Amino acid sequence: MPQIKPLIGKQENICAETPGDACGIIVFGASGDLAKRKLIPSLFALFQQNLLSDNFYFVGCGRKNASDSEYRKTCKEAIVDDINNDKQTNDFLNRIYFISGDYNDPLFYTNIKNKLKELDNKYGIDEGHIFYLSVPPQIYPTIVQNLGSSGLSCNQNNEPKQKVRLIIEKPFGRDLQSAIELNKKIHKCFDESQIYRIDHYLGKETVQNILMFRFANAIFEPVWNLRYIDHIQITIAESLGIEHRGGYYDKSGALRDMFQNHMLGMLALVAMEPPASFQADHIRDEKVKLLRSIRLVDLDAWSTNIVRGRYSGGEIDGQKVCAYKEEEGVKPDSKTETYVAAKMYVDNWRWKSVPFYLRTGKRMKRKLTEIAITFKKVPHSMFNLFGIDELPANVLVLKIQPNEGIELSFQAKRPGSKACMSTLTMNFNYGDIFGTKAPEAYQRLLLDCMTGDQTLFTRQDDVEVSWGLVEPLLEKWKNDGSEPSEYPSGAESFADADTLIKNDGRSWRPL
Ligand code: BG6
DSSP: OOOOOEEEOOOOOOOEHHHHSSEEEEETTTTTIIIIIHHHHHHHHHHHOSSSOSSEEEEEEEEEOOOOHHHHHHHHHGGGOOOOHHHHHHHTTTTTTEEETTOOOOOHHHHHHHHHHHHHHHHHHHSSSEEOOOGGGGGGGHHHHHHOOOOOSSSSSSSOTTTEEEESSSSSSHHHHHHHHHHHHTEEEEHEEEEEEOGGGOOOOOOHHEEEEEHHHHSSGGSSSTTTTTHHHHEOOSSSSOOOOOHHTTOOHHHIIIIIIIHHHHHHHHSSSSSSSSHHHHHHHHHHHHHHHHHOGGGGGGHHHHHEEESSEETTEEEEOOOOOGSSTTTTTOOOEEEEEEEOBBBSSSTTOEEEEEEEEBBBBBBBEEEEEEEEOOEEEETTGGGGOOOOOOEEEEEESSSSSEEEEEEOSSSTTTEEEEEEEEEEEEHHOOOOOOOOOHHHHHHHHHHTTTBBOOOHHHHHHHHHHHHHHHHHHHHOOOOOOOTTTTTTTOOHHHHHHHTTTTOOOOO
16 A cells, blocks of 8 residues: 655645656557557656655557657647646657567567666666556557566566556456456456556546445435435536447447446445545455346346437537447448436345436437436425425435536525425536636546556456456347447437436436
8 A cells, every 4th residue: 555645734735646657667668649649648747746756667569660759749749738848848858768569579579678678767667567567458468468577567576576567448348257257367467456447437537436425424424325325326527428449349349338337336336335544455455345236137128227229310519420330440331329217226225225316318409417316305395384394305316527527405494485396406516616626537547547546447247347347238239139229319318218207206417
């Protein structure tokens, strides 16, 4: 567990941050989009905040031929918006190197090893290497195996090098079996304590705030259970389509791409028991325990509990957009879903019989990620004398993005008539209060990896339990030949999704 030093110690403003350990970051797939859009800008932001060690360097590895100076030029373009201090920018860029090679060729790894030795000497680094796989997942095993055989992950006695870490991006397998196999292959060369599986949702400030909100306040815990909560809705709606990722997405779909990881991850955080401490494994133990309590989808009742859809053509923000089936890389006979909604239950003492409604879709009316907790209505309305029989329920909304914040609705008397009530909303908005934009999730995740903190990274058992939960559905959809229902791009919802929740006398929150 890294030592976290309080930066500001005032009671009302407790901040703690730990700068990264001395290390070299080695990114495979460094010419790709992720490095340009997220990794380089995030590392630069950390550098600007003095959160990178002075003993730090970056090595990009890729198939393309590029010299250090050519690659530095690409990196400079990636951080162009933030440049305000040439000396600082040049100092950062001068720590960047590039090696090209073929991922299948052992010589590539020998070259990397020699280069790291040279750079470790130059920057005063003792074994601290973070290998980041930003390549298609089918290449993970090849790279990992070569890192192992070239002695980059373990020492001569085949013991894991404690300061060597591996970061991998989702998808971690495409079903339970492939996830187990991938984990086995990685574990041959890296110990679980060295593996950092990124689910970028966990790096979002507002997702992390779920933990602070629930466990740093005493007033919510007594009502956070089946006695007071009617139901919970978790929404990730996107207005974007699949962009240029047709090849990947058509083999994946919303259940694999969003539901198995981001959606279940948020459900776990909002529903889990209080962890013993803020230590990585205490939190991850509780998450996995919660996931294990989720009731497996009842396939006999699946049509009423799970709905899938696929966008057809439509309009978003006044722009015409094409149907999923017309997107590049999508097969003409594709049955891939771009929307999933599900009703799930958590079978434990806290949540038994409380429905969790989850929905995620692409090309929806707008981008919105939120968790809405609807409380039970008052058991009896004493205002029935005035004809007010039903009072609206209180709703607490954890707004993940955009307009990050927290909202609580309640009833209050309006001035004037004897019995006149309105639903009011208490609203806390991150932007207004803290006057700053939430940092990019990758900043948090990269820094945590550099300090050896695995809290926000997905553990092997978490990956396997969540695949186990969606597995029956994947099988069913594969075998029964059914098609997703169509919904027009720009829609807020559609008939099947509405029926799922209306059957219970409830409705989706507006987008
Ligand atoms: C990724 C998915 O994990 O998350 C994408 O692969 C999706 O399909 C993205 O668009 C959404 O992330 P965010 O941060 O924009 O909500």
